[in-house]
Amino acid sequence: xxxxxxxxxxxxxxxxxxxxxxxxxxxxxxxxxxxxxxxxxxxxxxxxxxxxxxxxxxxxxxxxxxxxxxxxxxxxxxxxxxxxxxxxxxxxxxxxxxxxxxxxxxxxxxxxxx
Amino acid sequence: xxxxxxxxxxxxxxxxxxxxxxxxxxxxxxxxxxxxxxxxxxxxxxxxxxxxxxxxxxxxxxxxxxxxxxxxxxxxxxxxxxxxxxxxxxxxxxxxxxxxxxxxxxxxxxxxx
Numbered sequence: 001x002x003x004x005x006x007x008x009x010x011x012x013x014x015x016x017x018x019x020x021x022x023x024x025x026x027x028x029x030x031x032x033x034x035x036x037x038x039x040x041x042x043x044x045x046x047x048x049x050x051x052x053x054x055x056x057x058x059x060x061x062x063x064x065x066x067x068x069x070x071x072x073x074x075x076x077x078x079x080x081x082x083x084x085x086x087x088x089x090x091x092x093x094x095x096x097x098x099x100x101x102x103x104x105x106x107x108x109x110x111x112x113x114x
Numbered sequence: 115x116x117x118x119x120x121x122x123x124x125x126x127x128x129x130x131x132x133x134x135x136x137x138x139x140x141x142x143x144x145x146x147x148x149x150x151x152x153x154x155x156x157x158x159x160x161x162x163x164x165x166x167x168x169x170x171x172x173x174x175x176x177x178x179x180x181x182x183x184x185x186x187x188x189x190x191x192x193x194x195x196x197x198x199x200x201x202x203x204x205x206x207x208x209x210x211x212x213x214x215x216x217x218x219x220x221x222x223x224x225x226x227x
Binding site: 004006031033035042043045048050056058059091093095099100102103104105106107108110 | 214
């Protein structure tokens with residue numbers, strides 16, 4: 001079956017612009033996660049959606065970052081007024097519900113801020 | 115605060131060798147530990163998940179062990195092949211941390227033909 005799909009695969013934009021990154025999870029997965037991978041910081045958690053519960057936004061680095069998950073499926077991560085330090089690979093993962101389900105990752109969106 | 119460490123950061127071995135990758139974590143209050151591989155420019159591929167009540171998991175040439183009390187996990191790769199070359203990451207899902215995984219920095223493995 002299809003895995004986690006992310007788009008675009010690459011995005012180059014100018015500092016100060018807004019960007020939207022999309023994640024399409026595995027069908028039937030109720031949990032969806034966003035992570036960021038950068039050279040100096042490794043893999044960092046950003047936000048977690050589980051079913052209809054309020055999302056865990058504890059990893060978002062600033063109020064310029066937000067995410068939505070519509071209809072319990074597709075998610076969009078939005079970064080407003082991008083800065084050069086936002087350059088990274090943004091990874092999305094999904095899983096079945098529960099604490100002992102493996103997380104399955106997409107190939108990520110490589111974001112470059114000029 | 116949970117911290118995950120992987121040693122070594124990089125490893126180069128000749129083809130056919132058996133090898134062990136190490137992962138340690140500071141807080142034993144975890145639900146599970148998951149091993150991933152990452153190829154250049156790609157996302158993470160899940161290899162094995164060990165629940166906190168388990169001691170080991172096996173998949174093909176891979177065997178992962180977990181010693182929760184000492185905060186350690188190992189990933190054993192038997193009869194290594196050049197196609198095993200990748201970065202290997204371990205991550206824990208900790209109590210009271212929501213659903214997030216906390217990752218180590220990874221071990222970059224190179225298997226030489």
